[in-house]
Amino acid sequence: MDKNKSLYISLVVLFCVVITGISAFFLGLQFSKQKLVDNSTKNESKITNVESYNIPTLSILYNYLKSDYNNLEEYLKKLTNSEKLYVAGLFDSSDEANNNKFSLLKENLIKTFGSDLGVLPEDYYAFAESEEPLYKYDKETDEYIYNEESPGTDAITDLDSGYIYNYILDKKESKEDLIILTYYGLYAYQDEIGPTTITNQKNIERLLNYEETFDGISDQEYLQNAFKKNKEDFLKWSYTFKKVNDNYVLVDFKQA
Numbered sequence: 437m438d439k440n441k442s443l444y445i446s447l448v449v450l451f452c453v454v455i456t457g458i459s460a461f462f463l464g465l466q467f468s469k470q471k472l473v474d475n476s477t478k479n480e481s482k483i484t485n486v487e488s489y490n491i492p493t494l495s496i497l498y499n500y501l502k503s504d505y506n507n508l509e510e511y512l513k514k515l516t517n518s519e520k521l522y523v524a525g526l527f528d529s530s531d532e533a534n535n536n537k538f539s540l541l542k543e544n545l546i547k548t549f550g551s552d553l554g555v556l557p558e559d560y561y562a563f564a565e566s567e568e569p570l571y572k573y574d575k576e577t578d579e580y581i582y583n584e585e586s587p588g589t590d591a592i593t594d595l596d597s598g599y600i601y602n603y604i605l606d607k608k609e610s611k612e613d614l615i616i617l618t619y620y621g622l623y624a625y626q627d628e629i630g631p632t633t634i635t636n637q638k639n640i641e642r643l644l645n646y647e648e649t650f651d652g653i654s655d656q657e658y659l660q661n662a663f664k665k666n667k668e669d670f671l672k673w674s675y676t677f678k679k680v681n682d683n684y685v686l687v688d689f690k691q692a
Contacts, residue, residue, distance in 0.1 A: 550685030
């Protein structure tokens with residue numbers, strides 16, 4: 437009886453050891469999978485969020501579409517130094533932004549495009565023919581300081597005032613070291629002294645943030661209704677990102 441009891445206990449212990457081993461194996465496998473998912477998510481987050489692009493960046497992309505260029509890199513490098521400072525975010529007034537330092541502006545360009553575009557720490561001119569710069573560069577502090585002697589102006593660049601309005605993501609494609617994001621959207625035109633109009637230049641047109649003045653519905657409702665009615669009325673933009681030094685930067689943009 438003692439032998440049988442001893443054998444029984446040994447079998448129970450052996451069974452528990454086997455079960456523990458199997459559980460540990462699958463737990464480790466699950467942890468490994470989770471780790472891969474986490475790493476993938478981490479890498480995905482390094483893609484610049486298209487929806488968070490500032491207006492200057494979206495304006496540059498709009499002007500690129502309207503230009504005779506078919507290579508984004510060539511277009512960006514031909515910009516004037518003031519336009520490069522503009523797209524870098526010199527006029528970004530968000531609470532988190534502190535873009536009056538040249539070093540930060542240069543870093544913003546590298547993060548977005550993978551290059552500083554050859555931008556130089558020089559005075560900023562609203563227009564090429566301006567006699568006085570709108571912002572003066574202070575070499576000692578590496579900062580841009582507003583020039584009190586510059587003439588007042590509502591416009592801050594020679595660029596067209598249009599920009600790209602991204603509405604909703606259509607699809608995402610991966611190809612080797614490239615990721616392509618396609619968005620439905622519209623053109624946006626900002627009046628210097630008035631509202632912003634979003635339009636497809638055909639049958640969709642909306643004054644942003646003026647919903648209560650004419651139709652009683654929100655901008656979001658208007659866009660949702662238009663998209664539900666016919667999503668093909670919306671324009672489509674294709675953003676191509678390339679992995680450079682463990683980061684994804686914008687290398688191409690076109691109307692899809």
